Amino acid sequence: MSVATERVRRFRLFRGETERGREERRLGWMLCAPAVIAMLAVTAYPIGYAIVLSFQDLDLRFPEEGGFAGLSNYGAVLSSELWWQDLFNTAFVTVITVAVELVIGMAIALVMYRAIFGRGAVRVGVLVPYGIVTVVAAFAWQFAFLPDVGFVNKLPLIADDKAWFGDRFSAFAVIIMAEVWKTTPFIALLLLAGLTTIDDGLYEAARVDGANAVQRFFRITLPLMKPAILVALLFRTLDAFRVFDTIFIMTRGAQDTESVSILGFNQLISRLNLGLGSAVSVLIFFSVLIIAFIFIRGFGVRMAEGRPGR
Amino acid sequence: MRRYVAGPGVGLGTALCTLALLAGCGGSDNGGGATSLNWFVQIQPGGSFQEVAKRCSDESNGRYQIELELLPTDASQAREQLVRRLGAEDSTIDVVGMDVVWTAEFANAEWLREFPEQEGRQVTKGVFDSVVDTATFENKLYGAPFNSNTQLLWYRTDEIKQAPTTWDEMIDEGEKIGPAGGLIQVQANQYEGFTAWFNALLESAGGHILSGPETVDLPKGPTDEALAVMGRLGNSPVAAPDIDTSTEDTARLGFEAGDSAFMVNYTFAYASAQANAPDVAKNMGFAPYPRVVANKPSRPPLGGFNLGVSAFSDHPEEAFDAAACLSNPDSQLTATELDGLPPSNQTLYTDKVVRKAYPGFADLVESSIDTAGPRPATAAYQDVSLAIQRSLHPPSSIDPDDVTSKYDELRSDLEDAVKREGLL
Numbered sequence: 001m002s003v004a005t006e007r008v009r010r011f012r013l014f015r016g017e018t019e020r021g022r023e024e025r026r027l028g029w030m031l032c033a034p035a036v037i038a039m040l041a042v043t044a045y046p047i048g049y050a051i052v053l054s055f056q057d058l059d060l061r062f063p064e065e066g067g068f069a070g071l072s073n074y075g076a077v078l079s080s081e082l083w084w085q086d087l088f089n090t091a092f093v094t095v096i097t098v099a100v101e102l103v104i105g106m107a108i109a110l111v112m113y114r115a116i117f118g119r120g121a122v123r124v125g126v127l128v129p130y131g132i133v134t135v136v137a138a139f140a141w142q143f144a145f146l147p148d149v150g151f152v153n154k155l156p157l158i159a160d161d162k163a164w165f166g167d168r169f170s171a172f173a174v175i176i177m178a179e180v181w182k183t184t185p186f187i188a189l190l191l192l193a194g195l196t197t198i199d200d201g202l203y204e205a206a207r208v209d210g211a212n213a214v215q216r217f218f219r220i221t222l223p224l225m226k227p228a229i230l231v232a233l234l235f236r237t238l239d240a241f242r243v244f245d246t247i248f249i250m251t252r253g254a255q256d257t258e259s260v261s262i263l264g265f266n267q268l269i270s271r272l273n274l275g276l277g278s279a280v281s282v283l284i285f286f287s288v289l290i291i292a293f294i295f296i297r298g299f300g301v302r303m304a305e306g307r308p309g310r
Numbered sequence: 311m312r313r314y315v316a317g318p319g320v321g322l323g324t325a326l327c328t329l330a331l332l333a334g335c336g337g338s339d340n341g342g343g344a345t346s347l348n349w350f351v352q353i354q355p356g357g358s359f360q361e362v363a364k365r366c367s368d369e370s371n372g373r374y375q376i377e378l379e380l381l382p383t384d385a386s387q388a389r390e391q392l393v394r395r396l397g398a399e400d401s402t403i404d405v406v407g408m409d410v411v412w413t414a415e416f417a418n419a420e421w422l423r424e425f426p427e428q429e430g431r432q433v434t435k436g437v438f439d440s441v442v443d444t445a446t447f448e449n450k451l452y453g454a455p456f457n458s459n460t461q462l463l464w465y466r467t468d469e470i471k472q473a474p475t476t477w478d479e480m481i482d483e484g485e486k487i488g489p490a491g492g493l494i495q496v497q498a499n500q501y502e503g504f505t506a507w508f509n510a511l512l513e514s515a516g517g518h519i520l521s522g523p524e525t526v527d528l529p530k531g532p533t534d535e536a537l538a539v540m541g542r543l544g545n546s547p548v549a550a551p552d553i554d555t556s557t558e559d560t561a562r563l564g565f566e567a568g569d570s571a572f573m574v575n576y577t578f579a580y581a582s583a584q585a586n587a588p589d590v591a592k593n594m595g596f597a598p599y600p601r602v603v604a605n606k607p608s609r610p611p612l613g614g615f616n617l618g619v620s621a622f623s624d625h626p627e628e629a630f631d632a633a634a635c636l637s638n639p640d641s642q643l644t645a646t647e648l649d650g651l652p653p654s655n656q657t658l659y660t661d662k663v664v665r666k667a668y669p670g671f672a673d674l675v676e677s678s679i680d681t682a683g684p685r686p687a688t689a690a691y692q693d694v695s696l697a698i699q700r701s702l703h704p705p706s707s708i709d710p711d712d713v714t715s716k717y718d719e720l721r722s723d724l725e726d727a728v729k730r731e732g733l734l
Contacts, residue, residue: 059730060397061419080733082700147552148563161551166704254500255554255702266734270391271692272397272419273730282734288626 047285053278060272073279082263083280087287090259093172094240097179101236102229104180112188113195123192130185138249141178141212148167168255175257178246183239194228195221234295238288260284324413327631344375345628349636350395350612351407351615353380356649365644366635374628376405376636385409396421396620404623405633408453408616411502411695414523417447418689422618429630431703433637436657440682445616447687453616453690454637454698457651461510461610461679463571463597463672464565464580466590474572474606475633477511477539484548484571492548492576493563495573498540500679500703503557505695506528506611507574511536513609513683515602519694519724520686526724530717535602537702537713537720542661544705566590574599576613577668581650596671599678611685614654652679690727696734697727 057069077083108126115122129137144150145164153160164170198221206216222229245260247253253262264284266279351359381388389412395403398414408416416422425433434442445453445712463480465473469491474480480731486491494503497503509519517532526666543549548571550556550564558575565573566587584592592661597611617633619626619694633642642653643663650667652675658664659676664667668675701723702717726732 020701061415062730063420075648076732082733147558148567163552163555166552166554251555252500266696269394270386270696271730271734272393276733 011255033234039188046276050281051279053274054282056275058274060274069275074283076276077279077283082258083260084255086258086260086263089257090241090243090261091099093176093179093243094237097176097240097243098182098233098236100180100182101187102233105191105232106185108188109191109195112192126188127185129182130189132182134182134245135249137182138178138246141174141181141246142250144173157171165251165255168257171251171255171257175243175246175250177252179240179243183236183248186239187236190232190235191225191228194225194232197228198224230295230299234292237291237295241288241291242284261285322386344370344372345625345633346374347374347404347623347625347629348379348402348618349376349407349632350379350392351405351617352383352409354383354645354649354651358645358648358651361648362636362641362644362650364646366632366641369635370490370628370631374625376632379403381407381624396622397623401620401622401624403620404625404629405636406618406620407456408618410441410612410616411618411691413445414501414619414687417450417452421621422452422541423621423623423626423630425454425619425630426619429454429634430708432641433634436639436655438656438679440612440656440679440684441614441654443687444612444614444684453561454633455654456617456637457642457645458654458679459576459613459652460675460682461574461576461599461673462678463600464575465595465597466571466593467595468593469571470595473595474600475598476601477543480572480600481542481546481548481724487544487571489569491569491571492547493550493557493564493570493572494543494546495550495564495570495575496543496553497557497575497680497704498544498553498703499557499560500699501554501557502695504703505698506613508536508540508698509685510599510609510683511539511602514599514606516606516661518686519687519698520715520728523688524690524728526721528717528721528724532602533717533720534713537708537716538710540604540702540705541708541710541716542714544659544708545710546639549706553680554706577652578650580668580671596674598674606682609681610678612679612682612684614651618644650685654679654730656680688728693727693734694724697723701734 021084054073055069055071056066057072058066111118112123112126132140142165145152147153147161147163152158152164153162162170166173175180202220202224206220211219242261244265247257247259247262248265251257253259253266260280261284263278264277266277267273267280271277329660330685338339349359349363350456353359359378361378363378367375389409392403396406396690406416413422429449434445434451434622437455438458438535439454441458442451445451445455463473469487470483474483480494484494486492497507512519512528515532515535517529517536518527521526521527550561550570552560552564556564558578561573561575562579562582563571565575565579566583566722568587580591580594580596583594599608601692619629619633623629637654639653639655639658642651642655642658643661645651646653646658646667647663651667653659653664656676656679659672664672685691698720701720727734
């Protein structure tokens with residue numbers, strides 16, 4: 001036995017690690033190896049490939065050209081007014097939808113939790129929008145708001161010929177409504193999970209002490225649900241930031257409603273400019289990483305919160 | 311689009327292709343010994359493509375069997391599906407149904423085979439010169455012209471005594487009637503149709519977008535005239551309320567609803583009105599596409615399909631023969647009869663099928679295609695089209711009295727686009 005391995009052995013003994021523990025750890029790695037390999041194949045490889053492409057001057061329409069482009073694709077994206085405009089649009093849609101969804105989602109979670117009769121029916125009913133394919137939901141909302149075929153223009157107080165997708169404000173309004181309708185159930189479900197972890201005894205004690213419903217909500221429910229709320233916000237923010245389908249169906253980015261994902265699509269699929277498009281994709285990826293970082297470091301989201309046995 | 315950040319989805323595409331191959335979609339030979347050819351083309355409601363595919367398969371005497379693979383009617387969506395396959399060198403595509411503006415891009419990307427001389431002569435015989443140009447790139451023929459298409463001015467004969475000849479006259483007449491019956495229907499959503507509209511206006515004013523595949527033309531005088539027309543209509547009370555999201559279909563629906571006096575649209579609008587709005591169709595007049603300048607003839611938009619042969623096809627010989635058959639005069643007449651698509655062969659306009667499909671206006675369709683102003687031929691066409699849409703949409707953003715700033719914006723965006731620089 002060499003000096004080095006002997007040192008490792010002593011170190012492990014020092015840490016209190018037994019032979020058995022090591023065996024279990026090895027077994028653990030072997031058991032999750034297939035999943036890790038699959039993850040690497042479908043996630044790490046495409047991400048790595050996109051990063052490689054983003055440093056190249058590669059346009060499928062011009063096969064003779066190409067080569068290493070250095071940082072020029074990133075320069076082109078970051079110096080473009082369009083990128084910042086679309087980043088703003090995306091952030092705008094993200095902030096508004098997530099904020100609205102949090103409020104409505106909390107209300108729905110409370111209703112689901114407190115529902116006395118038909119609890120199952122309420123929970124299933126709330127989840128229906130989330131079960132509908134985003135593209136289908138986007139078409140449904142688009143048809144509802146089209147002046148010639150939709151019903152919205154026929155409602156009282158709304159101009160019959162209002163072209164909802166013809167100006168930026170109303171187009172954003174419809175996009176945000178469709179997004180909120182579609183994904184609020186997701187937030188509600190995560191919040192419901194958080195609600196069920198709160199001990200009912202706390203409410204009873206508060207009631208005995210004379211706390212009213214509002215006080216109970218702000219003093220007990222909210223603080224104890226903070227981990228669940230932050231996890232729900234993190235998931236939904238990451239999801240909302242990649243908004244694509246709804247905008248693609250409704251305006252395709254017209255009226256200045258374009259999101260960064262649509263910008264990437266235009267470079268990659270419409271222009272077949274793989275270098276520039278990959279640079280946009282990589283920048284979106286970094287934006288998502290930054291959001292996750294802010295949530296985890298800034299707000300202290302603990303993904304493993306509530307896990308037993310720790 | 312969960313996968314989106316991870317890249318262009320190359321892996322997924324490959325996986326799907328593999329699945330398709332396993333399922334037998336890519337199989338080349340069927341039991342009878344006939345070669346199976348896949349024809350990818352945008353769906354048409356009348357069923358003419360199914361009809362010609364069947365006839366040509368039968369006429370090949372067992373040499374090949376044409377399978378239709380239908381693409382979305384929206385040109386951009388159809389193109390997206392095609393370029394993803396062609397970019398991945400998918401051998402399941404044999405015959406490519408191409409919109410007239412795709413030729414340069416597909417040819418430059420080396421996705422198409424050049425037509426051999428003899429076949430080339432055969433498929434262009436009698437075809438409008440304007441249409442042959444759309445199938446040609448760097449003096450080589452890459453497509454067999456199938457159907458053509460063009461826009462006419464449609465108007466209400468019960469409201470308008472004499473069709474206007476210019477856009478200004480048309481807007482004047484519409485404004486005289488007012489928004490309650492004088493609306494003007496165009497295609498000005500942020501999409502390819504918007505580029506087609508701008509190009510037609512600029513060509514009518516005597517200018518071109520490009521003077522070569524990578525050189526911007528955009529002469530100041532004619533461009534200003536074209537922009538002024540867009541700006542005037544965009545800001546007029548008789549622009550359709552949904553002008554900023556208008557397409558061929560919303561224009562047709564708007565006209566059929568009865569409160570419009572004018573519409574520029576493709577020939578399908580006539581048959582559509584006959585079927586959906588007989589009261590409107592009764593008073594539906596037709597005239598040449600409006601001029602921009604009174605003393606210059608208009609140059610209407612040019613649409614249609616050319617049939618190319620994929621560079622990745624395993625059966626190019628059969629595919630060239632199939633493309634020739636699918637686009638021959640008989641096939642063109644089938645498309646006219648069942649789907650109202652104008653033939654690309656000029657000699658067919660005296661045929662009774664065409665006369666019946668375009669009662670009274672077959673000659674107008676013919677002269678309109680003959681004098682049409684094609685959109686620019688460049689491998690960077692998508693960039694050019696996106697740049698035009700970005701800088702000019704919505705039309706109401708153009709000040710008709712002072713188009714200078716819009717002109718400068720358009721010019722600088724186009725200079726970037728032909729060099730394929732920057733985001734679009």
